[in-house]
Amino acid sequence: MIEIHTAKEIQTITNTYQKEGKSIGFVPTMGFLHEGHMSLVKKARKDNDIVVMSIFVNPLQFGPGEDYEAYPRDIERDRKLAEEGGVDVLFTPAPEEMYKAESTVIASVKKRTDVLCGRSRQGHFDGVATVLTKLFNLASPTRVYFGMKDAQQVAVVDGLIDDFFMDIELVPVDTVREEDGIAKSSRNVYLTQSERKEATALYKALRHGARRVSEGERNPEVVKKEIRGILEKTSGVIDYAEIYSYPELKSLKTLSGKFIIAVAVKFSKARLIDNIIIEIPDDQKEDE
Amino acid sequence: MIEIHTAKEIQTITNTYQKEGKSIGFVPTMGFLHEGHMSLVKKARKDNDIVVMSIFVNPLQFGPGEDYEAYPRDIERDRKLAEEGGVDVLFTPAPEEMYKAESTVIASVKKRTDVLCGRSRQGHFDGVATVLTKLFNLASPTRVYFGMKDAQQVAVVDGLIDDFFMDIELVPVDTVREEDGIAKSSRNVYLTQSERKEATALYKALRHGARRVSEGERNPEVVKKEIRGILEKTSGVIDYAEIYSYPELKSLKTLSGKFIIAVAVKFSKARLIDNIIIEIPDDQKEDE
Numbered sequence: 001m002i003e004i005h006t007a008k009e010i011q012t013i014t015n016t017y018q019k020e021g022k023s024i025g026f027v028p029t030m031g032f033l034h035e036g037h038m039s040l041v042k043k044a045r046k047d048n049d050i051v052v053m054s055i056f057v058n059p060l061q062f063g064p065g066e067d068y069e070a071y072p073r074d075i076e077r078d079r080k081l082a083e084e085g086g087v088d089v090l091f092t093p094a095p096e097e098m099y100k101a102e103s104t105v106i107a108s109v110k111k112r113t114d115v116l117c118g119r120s121r122q123g124h125f126d127g128v129a130t131v132l133t134k135l136f137n138l139a140s141p142t143r144v145y146f147g148m149k150d151a152q153q154v155a156v157v158d159g160l161i162d163d164f165f166m167d168i169e170l171v172p173v174d175t176v177r178e179e180d181g182i183a184k185s186s187r188n189v190y191l192t193q194s195e196r197k198e199a200t201a202l203y204k205a206l207r208h209g210a211r212r213v214s215e216g217e218r219n220p221e222v223v224k225k226e227i228r229g230i231l232e233k234t235s236g237v238i239d240y241a242e243i244y245s246y247p248e249l250k251s252l253k254t255l256s257g258k259f260i261i262a263v264a265v266k267f268s269k270a271r272l273i274d275n276i277i278i279e280i281p282d283d284q285k286e287d288e
Numbered sequence: 289m290i291e292i293h294t295a296k297e298i299q300t301i302t303n304t305y306q307k308e309g310k311s312i313g314f315v316p317t318m319g320f321l322h323e324g325h326m327s328l329v330k331k332a333r334k335d336n337d338i339v340v341m342s343i344f345v346n347p348l349q350f351g352p353g354e355d356y357e358a359y360p361r362d363i364e365r366d367r368k369l370a371e372e373g374g375v376d377v378l379f380t381p382a383p384e385e386m387y388k389a390e391s392t393v394i395a396s397v398k399k400r401t402d403v404l405c406g407r408s409r410q411g412h413f414d415g416v417a418t419v420l421t422k423l424f425n426l427a428s429p430t431r432v433y434f435g436m437k438d439a440q441q442v443a444v445v446d447g448l449i450d451d452f453f454m455d456i457e458l459v460p461v462d463t464v465r466e467e468d469g470i471a472k473s474s475r476n477v478y479l480t481q482s483e484r485k486e487a488t489a490l491y492k493a494l495r496h497g498a499r500r501v502s503e504g505e506r507n508p509e510v511v512k513k514e515i516r517g518i519l520e521k522t523s524g525v526i527d528y529a530e531i532y533s534y535p536e537l538k539s540l541k542t543l544s545g546k547f548i549i550a551v552a553v554k555f556s557k558a559r560l561i562d563n564i565i566i567e568i569p570d571d572q573k574e575d576e
Contacts (some may be wrong), residue, residue, distance in 0.1 A: 100451065107393055110393065132453055134451070167299055
């Protein structure tokens with residue numbers, strides 16, 4: 001594995017791979033790697049000649065009062081995990097390498113952001129889309145890998161690639177979970193022991209919702225209410241428990257097609273998110 | 289010359305050129321080609337293996353009440369000129385090919401836009417940056433060619449390429465002028481005969497400004513006042529007559545370094561722009 005810090009160097013290397021006709025799988029991360037990230041690397045390793053990973057805690061996607069400074073970092077451990085996972089090129093730029101003192105242009109996300117995490121994180125997805133536009137242009141990926149844990153991010157990246165005609169295949173990868181169902185996350189370390197136990201409620205609530213849909217429930221309000229009921233039993237504060245079409249993230253009066261059930265709960269020092277994507281086949285829809 | 293209408297086809301073709309190691313010179317235009325455009329093609333032809341030109345009147349860069357519908361179009365003539373100029377691939381997409389019914393992401397220009405044309409054309413440069421991001425991703429250019437007549441556009445494209453780490457060389461090309469000095473423009477056809485004569489005042493005013501600087505004048509206010517004096521003799525309305533650092537487009541208290549003198553005048557049916565870039569060498573600056 002080689003490690004690179006500058007934009008110029010990574011662009012030179014990925015250009016060379018491109019000229020050699022090698023496919024590049026790219027896994028952008030903010031580091032503090034866990035099994036969720038490693039499942040992306042595993043998939044990228046399987047699909048491509050070259051695997052590039054970036055580790056960059058992107059200041060632009062943190063709002064005022066969010067946890068940019070406190071975001072967990074452990075580059076030594078990350079480096080080891082990346083190498084073990086089969087990463088060929090690790091890109092670890094400094095913030096001043098990615099952002100000039102004065103930026104002229106940003107990527108601005110106009111849809112799919114006024115709901116779920118986007119609603120409470122003003123400008124968050126502009127930051128995500130901007131850094132990804134930069135990183136994609138540097139890594140020249142054939143395929144990019146994102147975890148479905150942040151399904152709204154995947155929806156935004158889908159729009160970014162599609163709207164900007166980026167010649168990149170988006171590969172969404174299923175959320176990796178602990179044995180008790182809780183989604184792997186860098187932020188889980190902030191949970192107290194009792195919160196850690198309570199946090200299993202997120203996935204329990206989602207599975208309950210999925211079960212109600214499979215039983216034939218088509219009223220999103222009914223499903224949301226029952227999900228909230230489960231989440232309210234924790235000590236956390238519900239940020240949202242919503243159902244939207246996916247990836248468009250629009251409201252639904254009746255459940256049909258492809259949609260997401262998504263929840264976010266604030267515990268004392270960590271806000272956890274989780275979701276489940278459900279697709280009701282067209283023929284089943286017609287039965288309604 | 290081949291002509292292509294869809295995003296998918298152009299991306300396939302330019303991908304093939306890239307794999308063959310061919311350099312691509314790209315000339316994005318809104319059509320109604322004149323010698324200004326052809327000078328870009330000539331330069332692109334000289335520098336690259338392949339020349340790609342796009343003709344697309346981009347709705348997103350026209351504001352409400354601007355001349356999108358009335359913008360002059362003559363695709364038959366353009367096709368002939370492009371072929372004669374040595375264009376290999378002509379890309380002529382329909383608006384619905386470039387913009388989905390619902391765009392998720394746009395490129396938003398945060399600097400270099402609150403002055404000159406950007407001030408009176410709200411959102412204009414977001415439209416320019418967005419369509420160019422799309423076109424650049426489709427045409428995969430080695431080099432892109434822009435006329436310095438729209439120097440603010442060149443400044444924005446410079447920021448776009450730089451901030452997004454696009455692996456593209458920006459080649460600014462000098463403004464092509466009629467014998468009497470007026471800059472070639474698709475909009476010149478809207479001038480009445482008497483306005484056409486008066487319109488020479490724009491370049492005369494710019495040359496006067498350049499002469500005053502070369503004589504040692506370093507106060508931008510003095511130069512601007514004299515330029516306005518020349519423009520005020522026309523029947524047109526001065527939109528602006530300004531001096532800024534280039535390409536940053538920031539105000540200057542004293543003339544130094546690289547800067548632009550730029551003017552815009554509204555005639556009855558056409559708003560004309562012109563500019564001149566001046567660089568005062570560092571040693572000369574120290575003499576002041």
